[in-house]
Amino acid sequence: MRLRTTVKALALLLVATPGAAEPTEEAPAVEGLQPTIAIIIDDMGANAFEGRRLINMEQPLTLAFLPYRRHTTELATLAHRNHKEVMLHAPMDNTRSIGLGAGGLTADMDKPTLTNTLRRALHAIPHVQGVNNHMGSLLTQLPQPMAWVMEELDHYPLYFVDSRTIATTVAGQVAADRNIPSLTRDVFLDHEQTEEFVHQQFQQLIRKARQNGTAIAIGHPHTVTVDYLEKALPELDEQGISVATVSGIWAIRNGNRRMFAEGEKREIVTTVARSHRD
Secondary structure, three states: OOOOOOOOOOOOOEOOOOOOOOOOOOOOOOOOOOOEEEEEEEEEOOOHHHHHHHHOOOOOOEEEEOOOOOOHHHHHHHHHHOOOEEEEEEEEOOOOOOOOOOOOEOOOOOHHHHHHHHHHHHHOOOOEEEEEEEEOOOHHHOHHHHHHHHHHHHOOOOEEEEOOOOOOOOHHHHHHHOOOOEEEOOEEOOOOOOHHHHHHHHHHHHHHHHHHOEEEEEEOOOHHHHHHHHHHHHHHHHHOOEEOOHHHHHHHHOOOOOOOOOOOOOOOOOOOOOOOOO
């Protein structure tokens, strides 16, 4: 996989459609555009069955893959073919000393070690277009390691989503300071794995999108989550809610302009499509 090859990411706006730390800043509503959500599914790559179910959905989900997992390469390739957006779900140091697995970024790493670890992880994910943090309640509080992360992302370039696993994260601000396109998670869908809870969080996501124009959720390839999304996403067109990739949400919030300037090593182009019902 050549990260320096120009790749077009389809930020498809299909008319179909509280975690550990809730964001405090609201994204402004966009006049004349119906409310739009993005759903990131973390921890992709280990569960092939649920992964394929997500990939086969009509809606333009954004799928965040852990590096070096058994099915990461296969599923990321298939996801790209099915017009899903692919991210690296980068394991980052946490305050609870939970193991990170392969590709983990830790607070005790020097710059060359952290940069090389991140670079290898990026090259292990086919068609990667962005990064978000897996755990990271420790590392995302530290400005220096996060600056090294953003320096590496700028080489491709790639966008960054702050999962906000802790309220005192500085990751999003460091990304903005380094001019890395960045966004922040609004809602966690499934930190309690019951249909009732996922429904509650999904309704919160829709409310935020109606209030602010756009909203971003993070979920996981749990069976209860996949079952719920299979039922809920096709009903969103009747509710006047669109679904977009992360790139699509960024474009909406930034006047539908390109995420990266002309001539840079990587280009993300937003396109608009109608749902299969149109």
